[in-house]
Amino acid sequence: MDSLELIRDSATTMHSMLVANGVDPLDPEAMVQAAIQDLELVMTFLPQGDAGLKGARALFDDQSGTICCEITDSLVVSSLLCKRSS
Amino acid sequence: MSRNESTARLSDALYELSLAQEVPDAAILDEFVRRYPEHADDLTDFAIMLAIDSLREVSQGDVPRTTLAEDKLSPAVSRAMNRFYNRLHAVQSSENISVERGVPTSEIPPNPFATLDRAAFRGMVQRLNVNTVFAIKLRDRHIVPETIPKRFTDQLAQELKVPPGVLMEHLNVQGQSQMQGQFYKAADKPQLDIKQTFCEAVKSSGLNDEQQRLLLAM
Numbered sequence: 001m002d003s004l005e006l007i008r009d010s011a012t013t014m015h016s017m018l019v020a021n022g023v024d025p026l027d028p029e030a031m032v033q034a035a036i037q038d039l040e041l042v043m044t045f046l047p048q049g050d051a052g053l054k055g056a057r058a059l060f061d062d063q064s065g066t067i068c069c070e071i072t073d074s075l076v077v078s079s080l081l082c083k084r085s086s
Numbered sequence: 087m088s089r090n091e092s093t094a095r096l097s098d099a100l101y102e103l104s105l106a107q108e109v110p111d112a113a114i115l116d117e118f119v120r121r122y123p124e125h126a127d128d129l130t131d132f133a134i135m136l137a138i139d140s141l142r143e144v145s146q147g148d149v150p151r152t153t154l155a156e157d158k159l160s161p162a163v164s165r166a167m168n169r170f171y172n173r174l175h176a177v178q179s180s181e182n183i184s185v186e187r188g189v190p191t192s193e194i195p196p197n198p199f200a201t202l203d204r205a206a207f208r209g210m211v212q213r214l215n216v217n218t219v220f221a222i223k224l225r226d227r228h229i230v231p232e233t234i235p236k237r238f239t240d241q242l243a244q245e246l247k248v249p250p251g252v253l254m255e256h257l258n259v260q261g262q263s264q265m266q267g268q269f270y271k272a273a274d275k276p277q278l279d280i281k282q283t284f285c286e287a288v289k290s291s292g293l294n295d296e297q298q299r300l301l302l303a304m
Contacts, residue, residue, distance in 0.1 A: 006105060044219050044292045051228035051280040052219045052291060063225075064211070064218040065204050 014038070036067065043067045096125045100132050109140040198246040198256055199225040210245045214238075215300060220291040223282065224257070231257040233284040235304035 014035055019025050023034045036043050041060075046052050048070050053059060058069040099122040107114045110133040118133075119126045202210065211221045223229050224242065231254065239257075243250040282290065288301045 006102070042218050044217070046219065046292065047290060049280075050290050051282045051287070052223055054226075054280065061218070061222055063199070063202065063204060064207050064222055066218040066222065068219060068222075 039065075041065045041067055043069060045069050045071045047071055092124070095122065096128055099125055099129060103129060103132060104136065110136050196252075196256070197225070198243075198248045198253055202246075213245060214241060215297055217291060217293055217297070220287060220293060223287050223291060227257055227259065228280060228282055229257075229287045230281050230283050235284065237304045238284075238301070 015025070015031070018031060018034045018038070021034070024030050032043075042065060044052075044066060046068050049055075050068075052068050053070060056070075058067065060067050099118060103110060103114070103118050106118075115130065115133045118129050122129060199207070207221065208218065211218050214221070224234075234257070239253060240250055243253040246253060285302065288298050293301070
C-alpha cells in the first residue's frame, strides 16, 4: 500500500462529502473554506516572511488547529497553499 | 517477498502505526505485530521510540496499560510487548529517580504549553483575548521575552497554571521550540529562529484593532 494512500482516501472522502453538501468543486476557495469549517480549524493569512510562518508558505499547527497561510495576490494560490497544509 | 518489497512493507507498517494512535499502547502494537510478524522487532522499537517521546512531554504521566488475555498472545507478540513495557518502565523509573534527587531530566525546561489539548489551547487564547497565531508565536518563542509586558506574562502564567518563573524560563530558552504536529508547505527547511518584538507580534498576527489596542496598552 502506498504510504500516502490513507491521506488520499481521507481527502477523497471529504471532497465527496462537501460536494454532496452542495459545495462547488470548481471553486477552490469555497472548497477550502467548507473543509476548514467541517474540520473546525482556524485559517489566518500572514505577511510573507512573518515569524508565524516559520519560513514556510503555509503551515498547519495541530495543537491549536490553525492554518497559517502566506498572503498572495492569487486567490487560487492561497487556496492551494491552505489545502496542502491542512 | 523481495528485499525491496519487504522494506516497503515495513515502511508502510511504521507509517500506519504512527497514524493509528498518538501514543502507541500494547493493544495497537499487538495488532501491528500480528499483521506484520516479520517486522515485530522494528515495530516494537518504533513503538518504544514514540512512547518515550511522549514521556518527555508528560514525564510524570502514566502510560495507559492495556490488559490483553495472555492465552491469546503468540510468542512473538508476547516478546514484543514485554520489551515494550520493560523499556518504558526503565525510562519512567530513571526519570522518576532523577526528579526525586532534584536532578533535572533535561537541560531544556518543560514547555508549559505542551500539555494543552486543542480545546484547552483555544480556551486559553480566548481568555487572554488574543488569537491562535499570537499564542503560537508565544509558545514557539518567536517573541523576544524582554519585550513582553510583565502584566501579560503574569496572566499567561496564570492561564497555564505555572509560576511566572517557569514560564519565563521557557520563553528565555535559547533556540526555538519545535512542537510536534506542525506541517509545512515550504520551498526550504523551516526557519525556527525568526524573532519579533511583542509590539511587532501584536501588529502582525491578525489580531483585531481592539485586541491590538488592549495588548499595546499593557
